[in-house]
Amino acid sequence: MFRPSHELTKKELKEKNYQNLLSTITFFLFMPALIIIFLLFLKGYPALSWDFIFQDPINGMTAGGIFPTIVGTFWLVIISVIVSCPLGVIAAIYLSEYAADNKLNRMIRLAILNLAGVPSIVHALFGLGAFVLFLNMGTSILAASFTLAVMNLPVIITSTLESLQSVPLSYREASWNVGASKLQTIRHIVLPNSIPGILTGLVFSVGRSAGETAAILFTGVAFYLPFLPKSVFDQCMSLSMHLFTISTQVVGVPDAYPFATALVLILLILSVNSISVGLRYYFRTRRKW
Amino acid sequence: MNKNHAVNTNEFSFWYGNFQALKGLTFNITANRITALIGPSGCGKSTYLKCLNRINERGTEVSHNGSIQIFGEDIYHPQVALPELRKQVGMVFQKPNPLPLSIYENVLFGAKTHLKTLKRSALDEMVESSLKRVGLWDDLKTQLNRSALTLSLEKQQRLCIARLLPLKPKLLLLDEPCSALDPAGIEAIEILVKDLKKDYSIIIVTHSMSQAKRVSDETIFMYMGELVEMSSTKSLFETPKEARTAAYIEGRFG
Numbered sequence: 001m002f003r004p005s006h007e008l009t010k011k012e013l014k015e016k017n018y019q020n021l022l023s024t025i026t027f028f029l030f031m032p033a034l035i036i037i038f039l040l041f042l043k044g045y046p047a048l049s050w051d052f053i054f055q056d057p058i059n060g061m062t063a064g065g066i067f068p069t070i071v072g073t074f075w076l077v078i079i080s081v082i083v084s085c086p087l088g089v090i091a092a093i094y095l096s097e098y099a100a101d102n103k104l105n106r107m108i109r110l111a112i113l114n115l116a117g118v119p120s121i122v123h124a125l126f127g128l129g130a131f132v133l134f135l136n137m138g139t140s141i142l143a144a145s146f147t148l149a150v151m152n153l154p155v156i157i158t159s160t161l162e163s164l165q166s167v168p169l170s171y172r173e174a175s176w177n178v179g180a181s182k183l184q185t186i187r188h189i190v191l192p193n194s195i196p197g198i199l200t201g202l203v204f205s206v207g208r209s210a211g212e213t214a215a216i217l218f219t220g221v222a223f224y225l226p227f228l229p230k231s232v233f234d235q236c237m238s239l240s241m242h243l244f245t246i247s248t249q250v251v252g253v254p255d256a257y258p259f260a261t262a263l264v265l266i267l268l269i270l271s272v273n274s275i276s277v278g279l280r281y282y283f284r285t286r287r288k289w
Numbered sequence: 290m291n292k293n294h295a296v297n298t299n300e301f302s303f304w305y306g307n308f309q310a311l312k313g314l315t316f317n318i319t320a321n322r323i324t325a326l327i328g329p330s331g332c333g334k335s336t337y338l339k340c341l342n343r344i345n346e347r348g349t350e351v352s353h354n355g356s357i358q359i360f361g362e363d364i365y366h367p368q369v370a371l372p373e374l375r376k377q378v379g380m381v382f383q384k385p386n387p388l389p390l391s392i393y394e395n396v397l398f399g400a401k402t403h404l405k406t407l408k409r410s411a412l413d414e415m416v417e418s419s420l421k422r423v424g425l426w427d428d429l430k431t432q433l434n435r436s437a438l439t440l441s442l443e444k445q446q447r448l449c450i451a452r453l454l455p456l457k458p459k460l461l462l463l464d465e466p467c468s469a470l471d472p473a474g475i476e477a478i479e480i481l482v483k484d485l486k487k488d489y490s491i492i493i494v495t496h497s498m499s500q501a502k503r504v505s506d507e508t509i510f511m512y513m514g515e516l517v518e519m520s521s522t523k524s525l526f527e528t529p530k531e532a533r534t535a536a537y538i539e540g541r542f543g
Binding site: 100101168170171173174175176177178179180181184188189193 | 342344349350371372373374375376377379380382384386387388389398399402403449452453456
């Protein structure tokens with residue numbers, strides 16, 4: 001009585017086939033990531049050593065290490081985060097909690113979404129015009145970090161906005177209803193419940209800016225510098241730019257060098273991203289409600 | 290105005306954008322009574338309730354005409370501070386909405402936003418008396434740090450009432466407070482609401498006519514944003530004056 005009919009058996013077979021198809025496709029999408037990391041390890045491993053990481057490049061960048069590029073990347077990322085995080089989070093709070101649903105605010109949201117789609121080389125040109133020339137920062141860490149910050153703002157705003165909006169309206173209503181002001185509601189109810197999402201978004205944007213090349217190309221990064229930056233008004237080197245330089249612009253670089261540089265860059269970004277995953281996990285387990 | 294009146298509503302109309310939700314309402318609600326608002330969906334009963342602590346002024350454009358006075362004070366006066374109004378006119382929502390905090394913090398959330406400096410002992414006192422008042426103290430006194438979200442719906446709803454009490458509200462608004470509860474929960478909340486009448490003026494919006502009959506002293510029947518009939522609950526259900534009221538309470542529409 002409960003045995004499958006012929007029709008049902010056919011249906012179940014079809015179901016199974018589709019499931020297999022979907023899982024195969026997903027698996028193949030995962031492959032490139034694995035292959036990239038595997039190849040980088042394979043080809044870059046011979047050059048990888050503590051010296052490679054902690055020494056300056058020498059002999060016209062054909063030997064030595066990549067230390068200044070790592071330092072430069074840290075400068076750029078940290079300063080851009082210091083600039084973009086508060087601005088992005090504040091803008092997202094305004095858009096989520098205060099902005100009325102009118103034409104102007106809908107246009108602002110649309111503009112932010114579109115800004116996220118602007119190619120990074122265009123951001124670089126904007127940074128060159130706005131920060132390097134108009135604000136007279138010169139090609140410097142500051143100008144390059146600001147450019148990165150502008151590029152990351154839409155991403156931060158969008159991810160923060162999503163986290164804020166995921167806090168149920170009923171929590172806000174409950175809070176207003178006992179006479180809490182908007183600010184009190186944001187501070188005591190909305191932010192504590194959206195902080196994991198906000199942090200995750202922020203950390204991902206850090207990873208993005210670490211790997212960015214075009215945006216910092218004209219604004220503050222040099223091919224080669226014989227010294228480390230001393231202040232934000234100096235130029236710096238960066239991992240991503242260095243990778244481009246030694247792959248295409250310099251003759252006589254050992255084969256393994258670009259791969260090892262790329263490997264360091266990827267590992268750096270992966271570790272930043274795993275911090276983000278870790279943070280999310282930490283907040284999830286720590287929450288008692 | 291009459292001292293026994295909790296709410297005086299005078300020619301009050303209300304619009305969401307271009308949609309007129311309330312049309313020239315005029316009536317008085319007596320203090321220390323339970324007044325039920327009934328009517329079919331979309332009749333404006335919830336809108337009216339939300340006007341009383343102006344919780345519906347977010348996002349969409351709203352406008353009004355006429356006046357509402359609560360204990361003699363115009364709540365749409367430009368100098369009215371919404372946090373102060375909402376502190377004194379508290380609402381209990383259809384779906385219990387405890388905050389994602391502990392039971393203890395839930396009860397005190399409102400009080401803490403208004404009073405800056407309070408001693409721990411005073412806070413403890415507040416939690417105990419509020420939870421006692423809604424009948425949760427005996428069950429929960431040993432688990433005050435438990436998340437409020439883990440309580441049963443009925444207890445959550447009691448907690449939502451309890452968290453209004455430290456604010457010493459003058460008027461309690463209940464927006465279909467039982468619609469998410471099972472029969473036992475409904476009965477428990479109704480008993481609690483009747484008991485709270487001693488200390489508070491209560492307005493309850495309900496879909497259930499039997500609930501209006503059971504708990505309320507006075508009943509207002511609204512239809513399409515208008516007041517159709519208001520009288521004591523007994524006479525409204527036994528001898529309705531308006532044909533539309535009679536039709537609704539007999540279940541012919543709505």
